[in-house]
Amino acid sequence: MSDTRDEIMSATYRALRTHGYADLTMQDIADETELSKAALHYHYDSKQELLESFLDFLYDGFTERVGDPDGETAPERLRALIDAILYPPVEDDDERVAFKTALLELKAQAPYDDGIRDRLRRFDEFLHGEFRDVLDDGIAAGTVRGDVDPDDAARFLVTTLDGASTKQVAVGQEVDCARRMLTAYIERTLTVDGDDGRVAEVDSE
Missing domain, CATH: 1.10.10.60 (Homeodomain-like)
Known part of the structure; x- marks a missing residue:
């Protein structure tokens, strides 16, 4: 099949x-x-069964696409992960927003539908785990501050990314601002010494 x-x-x-x-x-x-x-x-x-299968299909593609992000250091990998989430590989911006709109409609069903809620929770859990693992690696390697709580930082990143996507769909707010602010958060708050050599680039964007 x-x-x-x-x-x-x-x-x-x-x-x-x-x-x-x-x-x-x-x-x-x-x-x-x-x-x-x-x-x-x-x-x-039913449509319900098909959409649940569709979310499983999206999950498989999502985990393959964003898992194990590129980069030599933890800050580089965090930025790559953020970009992969904010800018999925679609043909144009209109298609990206149209698809995010459809996903937002599915998310709106989650409080009333166990099957959809459980599948959406998998996305969050996977993404939280990816961020947490990169942060753990960075702490071990000395590129992420040792006083950072990986779980809290990962939860903040996931929540902010979800909010940025929702804002893009609901009110047409571009995600570039969220990218800049999250990049600054990584480089000035999470990274050892508050600078991994890219702060000037963030300021200039």
């Missing part, structure tokens, strides 16, 4: 961008494939 699943997941992505969560139907998704609605129901009993 791998090829068919990939086709359905791609179709779900396109349909969500076009219709949003509330108005999305199985027929909308089928229309984005060469499958009939009946064939789609053969693989997924």
Whole structure:
């Protein structure tokens, strides 16, 4: 079913961008494939089941894309992780915002839907773990201050990134400001001596 699943997941992505969560139907998704609605129901009993599978699909791609960020030092890896989250590899800014809008609609269902809530929690837990591990490595290597609490710092970074994405969708606020401020936080608060050689670059952006 791998090829068919990939086709359905791609179709779900396109349909969500076009219709949003509330108005999305199985027929909308089928229309984005060469499958009939009946064939789609053969693989997924309901829109709910399909969207849960879609979130699992996104999770697999997300963890592969942002896990183990590039960089020789912990501050470099933290910045790479932030960029990977704020700027997902899509064709253009409109597509990025359209997809973030669809995800925000899914997040809005989480308080009422255990399946969606559990899957979204996986994203947060994974991301928190990535930041925490990089910070732990930095403390051990002497590039991150020893008095930094990795769990608290990781939670702050994840929460701020989530808020930046929400603001981008809700009120059209660009994420560049969040990137600059988070970069300054890394370089002036987390990094040993408050400077890893890039503060001037942050000020000049």
